[in-house]
Each structure stands twice: as structure tokens, then as C-alpha cells.
Amino acid sequence: MEYRKNFVIMISVALSMLMMTLAINYVIDPYNVNQSFDLGLKKDIVSYRGNYRLYKMQAFKNNPCSNIYLGDSRMDGLDVKKVEEVSGERWFNFAYGGGTAYEIVDTFWYAAKYEQLKKVVIGINFNLYNGSNRFNLTKEAMETVENPLKYYLSYATLRMSVANLLYKCADINLYAEKPSMDKDAFWQVQLGKSTEGFYGHWYHPDDLQQELKKISDYCSEQGIELVFVFPPTHIDLQERVADFCLTEDYRNYKQEIRQLGWKVYDFDVSNELTVNRLLYKDPYHAGKEVKEKVVLDVWEDK
Numbered sequence: 232m233e234y235r236k237n238f239v240i241m242i243s244v245a246l247s248m249l250m251m252t253l254a255i256n257y258v259i260d261p262y263n264v265n266q267s268f269d270l271g272l273k274k275d276i277v278s279y280r281g282n283y284r285l286y287k288m289q290a291f292k293n294n295p296c297s298n299i300y301l302g303d304s305r306m307d308g309l310d311v312k313k314v315e316e317v318s319g320e321r322w323f324n325f326a327y328g329g330g331t332a333y334e335i336v337d338t339f340w341y342a343a344k345y346e347q348l349k350k351v352v353i354g355i356n357f358n359l360y361n362g363s364n365r366f367n368l369t370k371e372a373m374e375t376v377e378n379p380l381k382y383y384l385s386y387a388t389l390r391m392s393v394a395n396l397l398y399k400c401a402d403i404n405l406y407a408e409k410p411s412m413d414k415d416a417f418w419q420v421q422l423g424k425s426t427e428g429f430y431g432h433w434y435h436p437d438d439l440q441q442e443l444k445k446i447s448d449y450c451s452e453q454g455i456e457l458v459f460v461f462p463p464t465h466i467d468l469q470e471r472v473a474d475f476c477l478t479e480d481y482r483n484y485k486q487e488i489r490q491l492g493w494k495v496y497d498f499d500v501s502n503e504l505t506v507n508r509l510l511y512k513d514p515y516h517a518g519k520e521v522k523e524k525v526v527l528d529v530w531e532d533k
Contacts, residue, residue, distance in 0.1 A: 256383045259392035262289045262375075264382055272395045280406035281391050283307075283327040284334070284372040288341060292376060295346035296323035301338055302354030303330040305462035305515065309522055318530040320350075329366075332359040336442045337369040343449070351450065352529065354460040356499060357472065358429035360484045362436035414513070421513045422467055430475040440487060447491040459488050460529060463498035463521055466506045468514035496529050 258268050261278040262285050279286040291299075298320055300306055306326035314322045325338055332355055342348060358364065375382050382388055394405045412420070450457040472481045489495050504510065510521050517525075 252386075252389050253383045255392050256385070256388045259395055261388060261391040261395050262286055262382070263293060264289060264379060266293070270399070272399055274395060277395045277398050277404060277406055278391050280408060281394065282372065282387075283329075284369050285375055287325055287327070288338075288369075288372050288376050291323055291325065291342060292345055295342075296321055297346055297349040298322045298351075299325045299342050299348065300352035300354065301335045302326040302460070302462070303356070303359060304328040305356065305517070306354035306460070308516065309526055313523065313526050314530050317526055326354065331364050331366050332361070332436070332439050333365055333367045334369045335359075336439070336446065337367065337373070339446055341369070341373055348453070348455050350456045350458075352458045352460060354462045355488065356462055356464065357481050357484050358426075360436060360439065360488075361429060362434040362439065363432040364429060418467075418513055421515060422471060425515075426468065426471050430471065430477060433475065433477055433480065435480065443488070443491060447493065450493075457493045458529065459491070459493055459495045460525070461485065461495070461497045461499040462525065463505050463517050465508065465511045465514040466501050467508075469499065469501065469505065496525075498525055498528075
């Protein structure tokens with residue numbers, strides 16, 4: 232009898248915790264799934280940094296757009312307001328910080344599911360065109376977007392709900408992005424350990440090449456304008472390609488993208504925009520002046 236009583240208590244407690252989790256997540260709604268309550272939360276500061284992919288996928292589902300650009304942080308850093316100002320059209324920034332080419336592929340098909348696309352810009356650097364760089368969180372994000380019960384009962388969602396409340400009530404952002412070292416030190420880390428992680432294990436992405444071909448074919452069939460961009464990186468990083476004996480592979484990567492038959496903007500070359508360290512945050516990421524140049528060159532043509 233005592234065993235049954237304890238069992239009932241345990242089940243009751245578990246159900247109460249689940250219901251409390253569901254209620255908190257429904258009201259706070261950190262990723263704007265139901266948008267029922269306006270609590271003045273800064274979700275674009277907290278939730279976005281906690282999960283770029285989930286935040287943008289839900290935002291796109293809530294308000295689809297026929298023009299999108301995809302990529303990693305180098306494309307994500309392009310100001311969408313500037314893109315819209317230059318092009319005269321609405322655009323959705325579907326790039327992710329830390330994104331991979333495999334996530335670009337999944338995100339393209341996700342966008343195509345919710346909207347008849349008209350224009351697509353894909354930014355893809357050499358370190359993304361890499362069979363060993365397979366990190367992919369988009370599938371989990373898509374599953375969450377498609378399954379409200381998973382979203383509302385998730386501990387990850389609850390954690391983000393609490394983080395939003397903490398920022399609202401105590402001005403504490405658990406997901407603040409603060410540099411841990413000065414620019415020179417970070418520059419060397421990026422050129423060293425980070426680049427070794429990409430290029431030290433690089434191999435040709437046969438499957439990715441085929442997936443990009445499928446996207447290309449789909450765009451041709453659907454009348455979608457597709458453009459590829461090789462975002463700029465500093466010359467210090469460009470020269471590291473030779474250190475890993477990947478010069479021929481680097482040339483082939485650009486050629487393979489061009490062979491898809493669409494317009495390509497190549498900013499990853501040695502010129503006045505890539506040799507000046509003052510124009511870059513780190514070897515991988517350009518500063519405002521260079522990024523504005525990219526936006527003008529790519530979107531003024533549209």
C-alpha cells in the first residue's frame with residue numbers, strides 16, 4: 232500500500248513539473264511559436280543567441296519571404312536592412328553564426344517548403360566546402376518547429392524562458408557574446424588552431440557537391456534566381472591554404488561552384504579589401520566597410 236502511495240506521489244510530481252514547464256514555456260514563448268503574450272522580452276538578444284537556427288526558422292515560418300540569403304557568420308554579418316535598401320526588396324537573413332554548408336542545404340529546403348522562393352544568395356567559403364565539416368543543428372531545430380509539444384515540454388526551451396526572464400528582471404544575459412582575448416591574440420588563434428581544424432581534416436565533399444547540384448536544378452526548374460558568393464577573408468587566411476597543400480583543391484572548389492552555371496561573386500581574392508588588417512575583425516570576418524562593399528556589389532545588380 233505504501234509503495235502505491237509513493238508511486239502516485241511520484242507520478243503526480245512528475246506531471247505537475249511537466250505542466251509547469253509547459254505553462255512557463257507557453258507564456259514566455261522564447262522562440263515566438265504562439266506569440267500570445269507580449270511581455271516586452273528581448274528575445275532577439277537572448278533567444279537568438281541561444282539558438283540561431285531555431286530562432287530564424289520559426290521567424291521564417293511566422294513570416295515567410297521569397298528572397299533569402301544563406302551561409303555562416305560571414306553572410307549573417309551582412310546587414311539585412313542595407314540589403315533591402317540597396318535591392319528595394321524584402322530579404323530574409325537565413326545565415327547562421329557557426330553554420331556549415333550542410334546546414335545551408337537543409338535550410339534552403341526548409342525555406343522552399345514554406346515559401347515560393349524567387350531569389351537565393353548562398354555564401355560558401357572553402358572551409359565550408361569541406362567533407363569533414365558536417366556539424367548540423369538544423370535538423371533538430373526543424374523537428375522542434377514542426378512539433379509544438381516537443382517545444383513546450385523541452386528543458387532547452389525552459390532554460391531559454393528562464394534566461395529571458397533573467398535578462399528582463401535583472402539585466403543578466405546568460406548568452407552575451409563577449410570576446411575572451413584581444414584582437415591580436417584572437418587573430419593568431421583563428422589562423423592557428425581554428426584553421427587547422429578546418430584545413431587539417433579537409434577532404435572533398437562529394438555528397439555536398441551533389442546536394443548543391445540538386446538545389447541548382449530545383450532553382451532552374453522553379454525559375455528561382457540563384458547566386459553564389461565567396462565572402463572575403465583576410466589574405467593571412469587565404470595564404471594558409473598553401474600551408475596545408477590544398478591550393479589545387481581550393482581552385483577546384485571555386486570551379487565546381489561556377490560549373491553549376493549561376494552568377495558567382497568572388498571576394499576571397501588578394502586585393503585592397505583583403506590585405507588591410509584594419510578592415511577585419513579577425514582573419515575570417517570582415518568589418519563594416521568591406522561588408523557594405525559586398526552588399527553593394529551583390530545586391531545592386533538585383
